[in-house]
Amino acid sequence: MSTQAPASTSRREQILKEAARLFAERGFHGVGVDEIGAAVGISGPGLYRHFAGKDAMLAELLVGISERLLEGGRIRVAAGGENPEDPEAVLDALIEGHIDFALDDRPLITVHDRELDRLREADRKRVRRLQREYVELWVTVVRQVHPECAEAQVRACVHAVFGLLNSTPHLSRPGALPGRTEMAQLLHRLARGAFGAVSAV
Known part of the structure; x- marks a missing residue:
């Protein structure tokens, strides 16, 4: 049980870091969910396990x-x-x-x-x-x-x-x-x- 929480936290932080980088480079509307997912190695729909959007x-x-x-x-x-x-x-x-x-x-x-x-x-x-x-x-x-x-x-x-x-x-x-x-x-x-x-x- 204790081994899964850090991995989840780490993945969320990774997603946020890449989202910040992409939003800064291209603007909020210039970045799609699929691009953020690709930056962290997961599918765009997979992001919805971590964030609503x-x-x-x-x-x-x-x-x-x-x-x-x-x-x-x-x-x-x-x-x-x-x-x-x-x-x-x-x-x-x-x-x-x-x-x-x-x-x-x-x-x-x-x-x-x-x-x-x-x-x-x-x-x-x-x-x-x-x-x-x-x-x-x-x-x-x-x-x-x-x-x-x-x-x-x-x-x-x-x-x-x-x-x-x-x-x-x-x-x-x-x-x-x-x-x-x-x-x-x-x-x-x-x-x-x-x-x-x-x-x-």
Whole structure:
């Protein structure tokens, strides 16, 4: 019994990964169920054992990543970075977590930007609510680092940093990205620089 659940989970994750890649490359309406099935080595109809259809895949992709970002952020804040008494360390931990997403899940960024409006209203509202909670998590930490800054300024800066970090899909041409470690370090420096500049606004 215990040997089948991991295989099922793995197959679902594989389907979602390929669906995200194909949706990002061709758009939601440009991809058929048969193509997603072929990408994971099963028939198109076989996908219906895992998902009700493409709409369900899209919802799980976009709701799922919003949930994971928020949960990961909460864990990092609760852990307090390397020093729970140092909000700078917590901010660094949040930045590192978002950079991991921006570098490892670039297709999801593209899919979110293009296809969010295709979700049914309940799922779209859920994504937006999760995103607002994620933003507020960051705002709270940044205000601890920069208590002299107005809340509106900090919130605007958080959104700007998200835009910066989420720009990675636009750098995906061959040779456009340095190595992953170097790119992560660059993004981290840019994000910290942006947050450092908020006090001068």
